[in-house]
Amino acid sequence: MQIAAVSKDQTRNTMIIFGSLFTKRALTEYSIDVGKEIIYAHKGLARIEAVTSSPRALEGGRTTFTLLNETHHWIESNQGHEMAATIERNATKSADGSARTFAITNAFEPGEDSVAEQTRDAYEAAEAGRAEDTGILYDSLEAPPEAKLTRPWLEKVLTAVRGDSVWLNIPRIIKSILDVRNPPSRSRRFWFNQVAAAEDAWMARYEWDACKREDLSLEDGDEIVMFFDGSKSDDATGLAACRMSDGLVSALGVWQKPPNWPSPETPGYVPWSVPREDVDGVVANAFTRFKVLAFFADPGSGQDEDGEMYWDAFLDRWGQAYGKKLLLRAVTSGPKAHAVRWDMRDRRNQETFTEAVKRTREDILQRQLVHDGHKVMRTHVINARRRTNAWGITIGKEHRESARKIDLAICMIGARMLRRNVLNSPKNQKRSTVRGKGRVVVLR
Structure with missing residues (x-):
């Protein structure tokens, strides 16, 4: 298993959680040694390792599972594109095609062409029938398009969007959103999980989506x-x-x-x-x-x-x-x-x-x-x-x-x-x- 990111700090955010995930019985039964950049089990026959931006070093790895961490930061300049491509090839070459990749990300910055943006575009292209469906599964907790950055909306929306991240303090986030020093686009991206528009975009996704009426359609004779x-x-x-x-x-x-x-x-x-x-x-x-x-x-x-x-x-x-x-x-x-x-x-x-x-x-x-x-x-x-x-x-x-x-x-x-x-x-x-x-x- 690989925990992949474009910096060691990002992999550390995930790796430090393993100490609390494994029970004492699991640690003993599988000989798991946590607290290191490489976690070994089964006396070295299995391992969980943290990897960063070195696509050449990743090439040919026989992973069974790869976690792509914070893919909104994976851009061309930090080798994020090449790294994602290498991980995809490794998974494709796995025995019986059994390997899987799993990406976690915040809302991406449109126009940066990050791996997160590429993934969302590929998913929506398949959904719209403009590209082959290659089996991408996409799940996102996002505020509804009509949600406003006003106090009557904030508590309910934030409670729903944070999901099981119960450690997030809703009153503190509300104060941050209402702080005039924070632009609305940033609040929508980081707290509403909405993909804000690119700087020169004519229309944001949530603005267009707020006008959708699936119950309406053209009728003969209109x-x-x-x-x-x-x-x-x-x-x-x-x-x-x-x-x-x-x-x-x-x-x-x-x-x-x-x-x-x-x-x-x-x-x-x-x-x-x-x-x-x-x-x-x-x-x-x-x-x-x-x-x-x-x-x-x-x-x-x-x-x-x-x-x-x-x-x-x-x-x-x-x-x-x-x-x-x-x-x-x-x-x-x-x-x-x-x-x-x-x-x-x-x-x-x-x-x-x-x-x-x-x-x-x-x-x-x-x-x-x-x-x-x-x-x-x-x-x-x-x-x-x-x-x-x-x-x-x-x-x-x-x-x-x-x-x-x-x-x-x-x-x-x-x-x-x-x-x-x-x-x-x-x-x-x-x-x-x-x-x-x-x-x-x-x-x-």
Whole structure:
């Protein structure tokens, strides 16, 4: 057995506990010698040892169990990444695959790319169906997303989150949280076990999760608006809807390269691209199921084999097939007039979308937005980073080549924008007036 950490101090925190864990009978029966960095048993045939950042020394170890201690501190600069990889290989090579690894950690600091963050991302990717389920079991006592850092919440939340760490003094922790010298993000991370947002994150996990309503879903016949963000291969392609009646946002579809797609070096490699016919089918199904009042589609910048814009033919087809049913048109006049084509590279559209980003964030923070908990949309929202442009704060990926997609976040914001546009449009107000005619009967 190995107790692994990136410093001896971290391993010591665990090793010193063994003296109180073993009974006198166990110490005698198994000849256990505690109180050392290496604890021997069975006359040296078995041992528990503390190991630190030396991946080369760990290579090939035939452990049956490895404890990874405080993995939020395991980062690339202290060899934490390589150490975790070595431990994983050792466990994989064990007889009959019987070895197990167990990691304990505090809430990680987003953006540090710690082993704890990588593990959480891998678990959530499998949960969302974006990656193979490799058998990661993840358990975390975290405060509910709606929990506030105010005195009425603190005692109950802290009692639940500390679990069996009964030595933690709740009144003392409350004082620390209410101390204005401690930023809320730190209190949420260390005492609420919530993963706070990265410094440039657009939205924190708990802020988005607080708006989840699993009891709500789109129903056939609902009046909705839809926003489409197109790509060919590198980014994801997404389609999101927003219900007019209550503003519920939901993902209708997302297409991105499968995690197990062959690399370019693979013999017979074929590049992956978004299956446009599948997307077309989802769009057609949406117009069959729902009453779509507006549908804007950003074509992206990808090209097909003929050098044509990858999505233009489909956008034209959608405009011709559904344009007459829409209450709003994407471009109303001029040579670029189109029922659905709304190019986000246009400066006027960039300004409009930047305002939509601002309004959507306000709606989330004020709990004026509801969503159905779609896991990929959640991931894309969490991945979004604040980016400054000529009109204010918009969103973007952490960097151009990042594999962390944000396309469903763009679709969600675009759908909320369309709902506001429809609600404020003269056509909708006229339609509501006509639809609202009738006789009022007052019951006494």
